[in-house]
Amino acid sequence: MAAFLEVSNLHAAYGPTRVLHGIGFAMEEGTITALLGANGAGKTTTLRALCGMVKTQGQVSFAGERLDGKATEDVVRKGIAHVPDGRGTFVNLSTEENLRLGAYTRKDSDAVEVDLERVYGYFPRLKERREQQAGTLSGGEQQMLAVSRALMLRPRLMLLDEPSFGLAPLIVWELFEILRAVNEKEKVSMLVVEQNAAMALELADHAYVIETGRVVLSGTADEIRKNDAVRRSYLGY
Amino acid sequence: MDAFLHQVLAGLATGGIYASLALALVMIYQATHLVNFAQGEMAMFATYFAWSLINAGVPYWPAFLLTVVFAFVLGVVIERVIIRPVENSPVLAVVVVFIALLVILNSVAGWIYSYTIKSFPSPFPAEPIFGKYMSAHEGGAIGVTLVVLLLLYAFFRFTPLGLALRAAAQNPESARLVGIRVGWMLALGWGLAAAVGGVAGMMVAPIVYLDPNMMGGVLLYAFAAALVGGIDNPAGAVFGGFLVGVLENVLGAFVIGNELKLAVALVLIIGVLVVKPSGFFGKVFVTRV
Numbered sequence: 001m002a003a004f005l006e007v008s009n010l011h012a013a014y015g016p017t018r019v020l021h022g023i024g025f026a027m028e029e030g031t032i033t034a035l036l037g038a039n040g041a042g043k044t045t046t047l048r049a050l051c052g053m054v055k056t057q058g059q060v061s062f063a064g065e066r067l068d069g070k071a072t073e074d075v076v077r078k079g080i081a082h083v084p085d086g087r088g089t090f091v092n093l094s095t096e097e098n099l100r101l102g103a104y105t106r107k108d109s110d111a112v113e114v115d116l117e118r119v120y121g122y123f124p125r126l127k128e129r130r131e132q133q134a135g136t137l138s139g140g141e142q143q144m145l146a147v148s149r150a151l152m153l154r155p156r157l158m159l160l161d162e163p164s165f166g167l168a169p170l171i172v173w174e175l176f177e178i179l180r181a182v183n184e185k186e187k188v189s190m191l192v193v194e195q196n197a198a199m200a201l202e203l204a205d206h207a208y209v210i211e212t213g214r215v216v217l218s219g220t221a222d223e224i225r226k227n228d229a230v231r232r233s234y235l236g237y
Numbered sequence: 238m239d240a241f242l243h244q245v246l247a248g249l250a251t252g253g254i255y256a257s258l259a260l261a262l263v264m265i266y267q268a269t270h271l272v273n274f275a276q277g278e279m280a281m282f283a284t285y286f287a288w289s290l291i292n293a294g295v296p297y298w299p300a301f302l303l304t305v306v307f308a309f310v311l312g313v314v315i316e317r318v319i320i321r322p323v324e325n326s327p328v329l330a331v332v333v334v335f336i337a338l339l340v341i342l343n344s345v346a347g348w349i350y351s352y353t354i355k356s357f358p359s360p361f362p363a364e365p366i367f368g369k370y371m372s373a374h375e376g377g378a379i380g381v382t383l384v385v386l387l388l389l390y391a392f393f394r395f396t397p398l399g400l401a402l403r404a405a406a407q408n409p410e411s412a413r414l415v416g417i418r419v420g421w422m423l424a425l426g427w428g429l430a431a432a433v434g435g436v437a438g439m440m441v442a443p444i445v446y447l448d449p450n451m452m453g454g455v456l457l458y459a460f461a462a463a464l465v466g467g468i469d470n471p472a473g474a475v476f477g478g479f480l481v482g483v484l485e486n487v488l489g490a491f492v493i494g495n496e497l498k499l500a501v502a503l504v505l506i507i508g509v510l511v512v513k514p515s516g517f518f519g520k521v522f523v524t525r526v
Contacts, residue, residue: 051414076416088411090404101404104397105416149415 004029004189005050005157010058010068012042012049019045021213022058027206029063029156032183032190034204034221036197036234042213043193044085047159050191051075051082063156077105081150085161087142091135095126098134098145102152112152119148122178140171147175151182160192164199172196176203197234201225209234243370244486250375251444251458252482253382257437258452258459259466259474260389261430266468268406268426269320271331272460275338276434277452279315282342283308283435284442284451285350288357297360301439305432312431316424346449357442378440385436386475389429393471402426454499458485461502464509467516476518481505 003026012020019042027033035043049056052072060067067075076082081102090098099119103112120127123144129137134145143163150158163179164172180203182188194200201207207224209217217227224230258276265273286307290300315338323334361377393399405412405422412419437459438452445451462481466473481502489498509516 053410053413072413073416073418076414082414084411084414088408088414090408090411092407093400093403097400097404100397101400101412101415101417104401153415 003027004063005191006059006061007046007050008059010046010049010056010060012045012054012056014045014054019054019213020049020056023210023213023215025208025215025218027189027191029189030183030187031205032179032192032203034197034200034207035191035193035210036200036207036224036230037210038233039195040212041210043210044161045213046210047082047084047161047191047193050159051080076153079153079156080159081153081155081157082159083146083150083161083163085165087146089134089137089142089145091133093134094131095134095137095145096130098149099126099152102149103154105153111154115152115154119151122151122182123148139166140168140175143167143171143175147179151188155188157189157191160190162193162195164194164196172199179203197230201235239370240490241487244490245483246367246371247375248483248486249479250371250378250482251441251486252462252479253379254437254441254478255455255458255462255482256475256478257382257385257433257440258455259462259478260386260471261434261437262459262463263466263468263471263474264426264430264433266463267471268423269331271328271335272463272468273430274332274335274456275315275342276430277456277459278339278342278346278449279308279311279431280434280438280455281449281452282346283311283431284357284438284447285346287435287439288350288355288442288447291358297358301360301436304435304439308435309428309432312428313424315431316427320423320427321420343449350449352449355447357439357447359443374443381436381440385433389433389471398425454502457499457502457506458482461505461509464506464516467518470516470518473516473518477516 006026008024009022010020010024011018011022023042023046035046037043045054048054050060050067052070052075056068058068062078062080065078067078090101099116103115106112125141126144126148129141134142137145147163163175167175176199179190183190192200192204201221201224204221207219207221208215209224209230217224217230258280261276262272283304287300287304290303291297319334319338323331359374361373364373365371366373366376393403401417402422402425405417405419406426409419441455442451458481459478462477463474465480466477485498485501488501489495
């Protein structure tokens with residue numbers, strides 16, 4: 001049986017600058033997989049490539065269907081929600097409008113209302129600020145909003161780009177707890193890109209280490225954590 | 238005093254028309270950050286379409302509705318066929334396309350309908366209302382403008398499609414990530430802007446008469462209105478439209494004379510750009526270097 005998400009020999013470039021050099025990995029449904037690596041390793045580009053946001057060569061298959069060459073709008077319709085680098089907040093719209101946009105492709109409007117309350121349950125702060133212009137939310141709140149907006153799709157797979165970036169340690173813990181709960185309760189698979197390797201390995205079942213656009217190491221989160229090279233380069237002890 | 242009140246009310250009527258066209262400019266500006274110089278000619282073309290229908294015996298209001306639909310389709314087709322290929326080109330290239338569109342629509346209208354001035358019917362009775370202060374057409378034009386503005390507001394504020402349009406204009410990348418087909422939203426925006434412009438054309442034609450150059454001045458006033466209100470602010474553009482309409486009429490009648498009316502618009506444009514480039518209600522953009 002083919003894996004839930006399978007990426008093979010994926011190349012991507014921004015103009016003449018090649019970023020991915022035949023990257024390949026796979027993940028099973030219901031798991032959390034982390035992509036680790038230093039700045040410029042190609043983590044963000046990998047997520048963007050999955051969503052058709054950069055030109056790619058190579059294969060991406062998701063739940064038995066090819067994703068490569070598909071437009072971003074169509075990838076979303078397969079049930080893939082991307083929490084982008086920089087959060088992608090619609091800054092002039094209200095918090096609630098941002099959330100409703102997350103469910104834009106859904107036709108089951110009754111269930112959307114239920115889901116809206118559900119994400120407010122995860123993040124009560126967003127409910128307090130539902131009428132507030134989203135651009136005026138704090139960084140942490142905007143990150144919660146980005147995750148919530150992705151959840152409003154009722155995704156099968158969530159792509160999370162540096163969810164911990166710029167957040168206070170306490171808020172990172174809170175956010176990761178919720179991500180774990182969503183994964184366990186709602187069976188949402190997650191592909192997480194992180195510079196904070198320790199946090200990511202805490203959350204993930206599997207991990208891949210990327211260097212200059214290639215996978216250099218893969219294994220379960222435990223194996224990766226115990227790897228000497230990883231410990232020295234990414235965990236810092 | 239009577240004459241003054243009369244000028245103010247007449248100003249509100251033409252101001253409503255400027256407000257509509259200004260709103261059309263703002264809608265396209267918000268999505269593309271460009272001013273569509275052909276907006277007026279698109280409206281003119283739609284008005285000729287209405288004229289043809291009415292001349293062929295179609296009653297006014299059905300012709301009005303058909304024209305709105307025609308203008309909408311015209312806007313969508315222009316975006317898909319002409320604007321789309323230059324979407325990512327440098328600003329100047331797109332401006333040249335807009336100007337070409339202006340010239341082409343103008344010439345085609347002249348070619349089909351000739352440059353002779355035609356009268357265009359008003360759906361409203363000929364006698365004045367409010368005593369003697371206002372013609373029924375002026376009152377009706379204000380009414381039609383307000384209905385259009387209200388419908389647009391409700392559409393953008395309360396419908397999922399309106400929300401998607403706003404999202405696509407504001408942040409195309411995030412819009413794609415929630416599944417919005419941004420390309421079609423742009424086309425829809427052009428269609429809506431053209432439809433609003435078409436209504437403005439039909440409302441102004443009984444006042445300025447129908448000819449291929451009829452929207453030249455109107456577009457300038459609308460541009461001034463949009464700038465006064467802040468080119469990125471729909472409500473500001475509407476306010477600006479009414480303000481420019483009243484100023485134009487009052488100053489034209491009592492201060493500078495009718496010959497210099499158009500100069501009011503130009504002075505406003507330059508004045509706003511010098512004193513407060515973001516307009517009265519616009520956002521000030523700060524770019525981090």
